[in-house]
Amino acid sequence: MSATLERFSTRTPSTSRRKPRRPLRDRLASIAFLLPAVVLVTLLLTAPFADTVYRSFFDDRFVHQSFSGFANYHRMFSDSAVLKSLLNTLFWLIGTVVLPIGLGLSIAVMTNAVKWGRIARLAIVLPYAISGAAVAVVWNFMLQSDGAINSALKSLGLSSLQHDWLLNWPLNTVVMIIANAWQATGVAVILFLVGLQAIPPDTIEASALDGAYGWTRFRHVVFPQLRPVTVVIVGISLVNGLKAFDLIWVLSQGGPARSTETLALTMYWETFVLQRPGSGAAVAVVLTIVVVAVSWFYLRRQLRASY
Amino acid sequence: MLGRTIRNIAVIVLSLLWLVPTYLLIVNGVSSVKGFTGTAHWLPTSFGFFDNVSTAWSVGSFGPAMLNSLIYAVVSGGLAVLVASLAGFAVVAMPSRRPAFWFWVIYAGTLFPLQMFLRPLFSSYAKLNLYDTRLGLFIIYTAMCIPFAFFVMRNYLAAVPREMVEAARIDGAPWWRVFASVHFPLGRPAMAAAFIFQFVWVWNDLLFGITLSFSPGVRPLMAALAGLQGNYSTVGPPVVLAGALIVSLPTVILFFAFQRLFVSSLRTNI
Numbered sequence: 001m002s003a004t005l006e007r008f009s010t011r012t013p014s015t016s017r018r019k020p021r022r023p024l025r026d027r028l029a030s031i032a033f034l035l036p037a038v039v040l041v042t043l044l045l046t047a048p049f050a051d052t053v054y055r056s057f058f059d060d061r062f063v064h065q066s067f068s069g070f071a072n073y074h075r076m077f078s079d080s081a082v083l084k085s086l087l088n089t090l091f092w093l094i095g096t097v098v099l100p101i102g103l104g105l106s107i108a109v110m111t112n113a114v115k116w117g118r119i120a121r122l123a124i125v126l127p128y129a130i131s132g133a134a135v136a137v138v139w140n141f142m143l144q145s146d147g148a149i150n151s152a153l154k155s156l157g158l159s160s161l162q163h164d165w166l167l168n169w170p171l172n173t174v175v176m177i178i179a180n181a182w183q184a185t186g187v188a189v190i191l192f193l194v195g196l197q198a199i200p201p202d203t204i205e206a207s208a209l210d211g212a213y214g215w216t217r218f219r220h221v222v223f224p225q226l227r228p229v230t231v232v233i234v235g236i237s238l239v240n241g242l243k244a245f246d247l248i249w250v251l252s253q254g255g256p257a258r259s260t261e262t263l264a265l266t267m268y269w270e271t272f273v274l275q276r277p278g279s280g281a282a283v284a285v286v287l288t289i290v291v292v293a294v295s296w297f298y299l300r301r302q303l304r305a306s307y
Numbered sequence: 308m309l310g311r312t313i314r315n316i317a318v319i320v321l322s323l324l325w326l327v328p329t330y331l332l333i334v335n336g337v338s339s340v341k342g343f344t345g346t347a348h349w350l351p352t353s354f355g356f357f358d359n360v361s362t363a364w365s366v367g368s369f370g371p372a373m374l375n376s377l378i379y380a381v382v383s384g385g386l387a388v389l390v391a392s393l394a395g396f397a398v399v400a401m402p403s404r405r406p407a408f409w410f411w412v413i414y415a416g417t418l419f420p421l422q423m424f425l426r427p428l429f430s431s432y433a434k435l436n437l438y439d440t441r442l443g444l445f446i447i448y449t450a451m452c453i454p455f456a457f458f459v460m461r462n463y464l465a466a467v468p469r470e471m472v473e474a475a476r477i478d479g480a481p482w483w484r485v486f487a488s489v490h491f492p493l494g495r496p497a498m499a500a501a502f503i504f505q506f507v508w509v510w511n512d513l514l515f516g517i518t519l520s521f522s523p524g525v526r527p528l529m530a531a532l533a534g535l536q537g538n539y540s541t542v543g544p545p546v547v548l549a550g551a552l553i554v555s556l557p558t559v560i561l562f563f564a565f566q567r568l569f570v571s572s573l574r575t576n577i
Contacts, residue, residue, distance in 0.1 A: 023402060026401060026402045026482075027402065027403055027404065029401065029482045030397040030401035030402065030403040030482075031397075031403075033393045033394060033396060033397035033401065033482070033486075034393075034394050034397045034398070034403075034409055034413075036390045036393065036394070037390045037391060037393065037394035037413050037453050037457060038394070038409070038412055038413060040390065040446075040449060040450040040453055041412070041413050041416050041450055041453055041454065042412070043450070044424070044428065044446065044447055044450035044451075045416035045424060045450055045451070045454075046412075046415070046416065047427070048423065048424040048425075048426075048427035048428050048431075049416075049419060049423045049424060051426075051427040052423050052424070052426060052427060055426070055427070103321075107318075107321060110314050110317060110318050111318055113314070114314070114315065114318065117318070119322075120318050120319070120321070120322040121322075123322035123323075123325045123326045124321070124322060124325050126325075126326075126329060126559070127325070127328070127329065128562070129555070129558055129559040129561075129562035129563065130329075130555045130558070130559065131510070131511045131529060131532075131554055131555055131558055132511060132513065132529075133511075133513050133529040133532045133533055133536075133551075133554070134532065134551035134552075134554055134555045136536070137332075137532065137536055137547055137548060137550070137551035138328045138329075138331065138332045138548070138551060139328065140536065140539070141331065141332075141335065141347065141544055141547075141548060142328060142331065142347075146345055146346065147347065148331050148335075148346075148347030148349075151346040151347050152347070152349065182325070182328060190570050194570065214310070242420070243420050243421070245421075245513070245514055246511075246513045246514070246529070249513065249517075249533065250513070250532075250533050250536050263422075264420060264422060267422040267425075268422065268425070268514075268518075271425065271426050272425075272426075272429075272518065277426055280426060281426060283422075284420070284422040284423050284425075284426075285423075287420050287422055288419050288420055288422075288423055291418075291419065291420055292418065292419075295418075
């Protein structure tokens with residue numbers, strides 16, 4: 001309403017004669033307000049971003065590098081370490097959706113139904129507040145070959161279940177995904193709970209009148225109403241899983257023998273350890289494409305909401 | 308009835324399982340290195356927390372690292388929120404031709420993985436003598452904090468009635484005055500919220516810390532913790548765990564003090 005009024009008023013003769021100078025000055029003023037943010041973001045984020053994309057089409061030499069087209073991308077898919085990293089990234093994608101979503105939903109539903117659920121939830125949410133590097137330290141302590149888990153198994157008389165958790169692939173990647181889920185499930189629990197509490201009670205009452213209880217009610221009444229929040233949680237989990245660096249880096253630096261790398265680690269390893277800037281840039285670009293692709297269905301919603 | 312019992316047992320078992328790592332962190336982080344025989348303690352035996360912390364201080368240079376991270380988080384977080392508020396004000400209150408364009412210019416930075424920025428930053432920092440300097444880390448942390456702070460501030464300031472801006476302008480107030488006396492005071496709650504998020508983000512950063520710095524006087528706390536973890540067998544597990552305990556304390560306190568804030572942000576953050 002006010003927008004149409006404004007547009008209307010600018011067309012009236014009295015204001016249109018006065019306008020030409022002021023909008024220009026105002027626009028310049030608005031640019032002055034935007035400038036610090038735009039300059040910092042452009043110089044430190046946008047320019048490096050463009051440079052990485054550009055660099056990914058050149059070979060690995062430090063000086064006089066020559067254009068190599070898609071060679072860096074092509075080589076990625078024939079390098080066995082990178083292929084394993086891609087496979088691990090796929091494991092992470094599956095694990096970060098299945099574990100936090102499955103556990104998060106069941107914990108939210110179960111604790112929402114009991115009075116002391118708050119206390120139980122506190123235990124699940126607490127790790128979310130711990131720094132990623134600290135989470136890695138704790139899990140390293142538990143997963144070492146002479147760590148807490150193996151010593152507990154031994155004292156329980158279950159020595160046959162002991163493993164070198166961090167040394168053998170794919171077990172090491174799986175336990176890291178579990179460590180990540182330990183930290184990330186809290187977020188899913190909180191969001192599912194928000195979703196559960198937003199369900200109108202009369203839909204539950206109506207289903208009770210129809211004789212729907214337990215699983216049937218959950219399946220046909222509760223879960224469909226949780227769909228929007230589920231989309232958000234899937235998006236957050238996927239993106240956080242893909243970006244996970246601190247946990248893997250502190251736990252194993254991607255090793256042993258590069259077996260626990262995901263794309264986030266491979267980029268760092270190729271660029272700064274093996275000193276192959278071109279290959280590292282190509283990995284970064286692929287990672288970005290994956291991140292944008294998997295979060296697209298979730299982003300779409302956000303884009304519509306914000307502009 | 309049976310279903311309810313099973314559910315209660317499931318909840319109890321799950322939450323106890325979840326507490327195991329935190330429990331081990333605390334019990335072993337406070338036990339003394341001398342009494343540590345190579346296997347994890349499941350029950351508290353000896354107390355050596357302060358010795359562990361002092362080892363972390365001397366071997367891992369936790370003292371300067373903690374101070375560095377505190378300064379980075381406060382200064383960069385604060386500066387970013389101020390810069391982001393100015394930009395948010397410009398986008399929602401001032402007449403500009405393409406507010407959506409400016410929004411995306413500033414906001415797009417948060418959507419991509421940090422790996423896209425690392426190598427070019429590293430080489431230009433090396434060229435400009437910003438590598439391994441506090442100034443260099445200040446600059447990148449500030450830039451990294453701007454997009455999300457901008458998103459928060461823009462959404463919050465959009466609720467300020469246009470009439471207030473128009474009234475101030477008709478009274479002849481210049482734009483900076485409108486910002487200082489209308490949007491700045493009204494936006495303070497959102498600024499505080501954005502500051503807390505950015506504080507936590509900078510405090511938890513490891514990637515920029517290990518990429519753009521190495522000396523103990525410059526590197527942030529998480530880089531120091533990763534370094535201490537590298538000395539795991541030399542200093543003994545209790546020292547590393549005590550270090551992990553200490554670095555987590557500020558974020559855990561902030562999280563539980565502002566739990567509501569973090570919950571509501573989860574739905575907007577990616």
